[in-house]
Amino acid sequence: MFSIEHDFDATVITLVDEGRAPLQEDVTITAFEDCVTVEQLDARTGEVQKITLSLGQVHELGAALDLPEGIYRIGPERD
Secondary structure, eight states: OEEEEEEEEOOEEEEEOOSSOOOOOOOEEHHHHHHHHHHHEEETTTTEEEEEHHHHHHHHHHHTSSSSSOOOSSSOOOO
């Protein structure tokens, strides 16, 4: 199950793990104008773990889901 909410400055997607145990904590993905954050509660520590992806990294992640093993570069070379 998942939910989608549109806030003033971001779109928030929450993924809820359903099914047989063991289940994982909810994952919250927040898409801003310039980056995307992914957050999940670490049940062992009680702290929320957060990573931030640039829009380029999100684009590459989406492409990687449809490609076989290998090393790829999408678009022009970066410095």
